[in-house]
Amino acid sequence: xSEAQSITGEQSIARELTxxxxxxxxxxxxxxxxxxxxxxxxxxxxxxxxxxxxLYPNLDELVELGLVEKSELDKRTNQYELTDDGYDAVLDGxxxxxxxxxxxxxxxxxxRDIVEQSY
Numbered sequence: 001x002s003e004a005q006s007i008t009g010e011q012s013i014a015r016e017l018t019x020x021x022x023x024x025x026x027x028x029x030x031x032x033x034x035x036x037x038x039x040x041x042x043x044x045x046x047x048x049x050x051x052x053x054x055l056y057p058n059l060d061e062l063v064e065l066g067l068v069e070k071s072e073l074d075k076r077t078n079q080y081e082l083t084d085d086g087y088d089a090v091l092d093g094x095x096x097x098x099x100x101x102x103x104x105x106x107x108x109x110x111x112r113d114i115v116e117q118s119y
Contacts, residue, residue: 013065014089021058025067025082025090032081034073035059062086
């Protein structure tokens with residue numbers, strides 16, 4: 001069963017994804033990665049083990065949705081890369097979050113500080 005919960009309307013596909021799936025997209029926005037590297041990033045974020053049985057079905061669903069591209073590095077290792085649609089989904093999530101968080105000049109300044117510290 002999919003972790004994504006279906007909604008109606010013309011919103012971005014990102015709005016139909018779970019937080020876990022969106023976190024995978026955010027991780028892949030940095031650079032293409034193989035599955036175990038994604039798993040480690042998620043474990044660092046959540047502070048707990050991420051089971052293969054959760055990670056790989058979600059990666060497969062993101063591939064099916066056209067948000068992630070899967071390629072073979074070798075016979076045992078696949079690499080995952082964000083597609084243009086996947087990047088658009090990440091940006092849609094960021095825009096939605098900012099539209100709800102930034103409610104005035106002080107908060108806008110806080111967000112600018114975060115962005116400046118990020119690179």
